[in-house]
Amino acid sequence: MKISILASNIERLINRVIILLNRSNFSLIYLNISYAKKPYIMRYTLEVKCTEVSIDKIAKQIEKHLGIISILYY
């Protein structure tokens, strides 16, 4: 599954995302962090090995964190 997260530029926010994925034993295939349009907004693009049902629950948990603007997965 590919995940695309739009987040504000807060230090260590990516750690929180990775920890939540690790907690459910999703193995990470790749991760890319880049600026999105403005310097205070970042885009994280990830690919993980998991099912759609399980990613739905994790996406909701990621979304509640301070600094996460939106999350998409496909």
Added chain:
Amino acid sequence: MNIKKYKGSEILVKNLLIERVEYLFGYPGGAIMSVSDSLDRHAGHICHILTRHEQGAIHAAQGYARVSGKVGVCISTSGPGATNLITGLADALIDSTPIICITGQVSYNLLGTDAFQETNILDISFPVTKWNVQIPRAQDICQTIRKSFFIARSGRPGPVLIDITKDAQLQEAIFEEILFHKVSYFRSCPKVEVNKIEEAAILINAAKRPLILVGQGVILAEAEEELKALSEKANIPIASTLLGIRDNNHPLFVGMIGMHGHYAPNVLTNQCDILIAIGMRFDDRVTGNINIYAIQAQIIHLEIEACEIGKNIPCDVPVLGDCKKTLPLLTERVQENIRQEWISDFITIQKQEEKIGQKDLYTKKESLTMGEIIQWINQYKNKNAVMVTDVGQHQMIASRYFYFSSSKSQITSGGLGTMGFSLPAAMGAKFGARYRQIICVIGDGGFQMTFQELGILLKNNLPIKIVLLNNGFLGMVRQWQELFFKRRYAFSALLNPDFIRLAQAYNISGKKIEKRKKIPEAVKEMFDCNTAYLLEIIVEREYNVFPMITIGTYGDEIRLY
């Protein structure tokens, strides 16, 4: 014009005063000395309670927060001081307790150099905090502290850790008052969707056998009256989780659900047609086997946090939002109903549990049971007493038999099950509710995990009543070993010290009881005493808590013996 500058630690304390922090639990150390010094300067306005271990400090802050509804604050140094807070942070996160932990940190230029007492507490505490942050400069203190308090208490409350470097405490900066009503990109409380409430009301109106399951969310939202209004209007019985609201005076409260909960609500969860879950998260100790849990029922879930909906149990109608707002809207739309037959079902089925009650409360055996002691406590306690329990058999028995008559009267470690929680939490609770009686029910195992906190009693003279139920075993572990490990009692027997002499060493009066006829007198003496008191009671060694839903079962498979 010269704008006055203050030291970072001074700014920190000023912000705590603005947040109306009265009590602060902590332990000083090298990296937090400047803050301790500033706290001492403001000793008339803010009271620093010295605990004997950082774990005690955070549990005390939890007890304080749970009983008062305010944010509990604790403070510790860097390195070991910070890592000792982790258990409490995990406990506060899972039980949604608003806590602010302030930890010291080595100077900014020493970060990452393995300096003395340096730990990377931010990365350690990520999974167990709602939010954590490091303050490397004094000018960031005002904003971060106010933001942390806002985050800790907004939405579903939780713990926030603030790590302040030593140089930020010593630098000078301007003090400014910042007000937070909103933090950008932070969903504190979701918007209420009225169409979902209407959908829920239609389901409830058509239901013949609805059941409300209530969790701690209702207490945190202070929506007890709103809950009772809904239940009374539509005559829906209320079952609660371990941490949920319970009122033994109210006829519609039918008891506790869960692994060692009451029989009737557990059985009837699998017979109801609508399950209305309010402020609870379907923990595995509540649901048992999720594949057979309430599969016949449609589930309406009132919850503040979107990620809890459908996490364990599929939900039919999710109602997001603060239940203080959603419950009145739902009550408006729900029709009055009688449902006499359904309510009487609870009374009939609960009778099947009577045998257990007889065995627990009116045993004919020579040895004492935990249940009868709780019964005597009910007899002599104040009406609005707070019961603080540890984790294990006594927790389940106390939750089942204690007579609850007011809100926020039970404090226990629910989600994490932290042994040693109750003694420091009881001390914290006493600071949070000065005029309420605090009864700390504790087992011999849990007592020995944090009994160093008796030192707080020594200093502050708190009249806490400690009831130590001593069975010489880690009771719940032993019960599982008996039931599932062929009675091989591996490492669960305890060789205990003389607890009364231990209490005497801390200048606490106490008594040890072994005979049934001496209990009433001893319990009365404990409550009559206006200082702290330790009542040790030797109870049956090999006693099992029933009913019990064993792992992987639910419904009719509840073990009664």
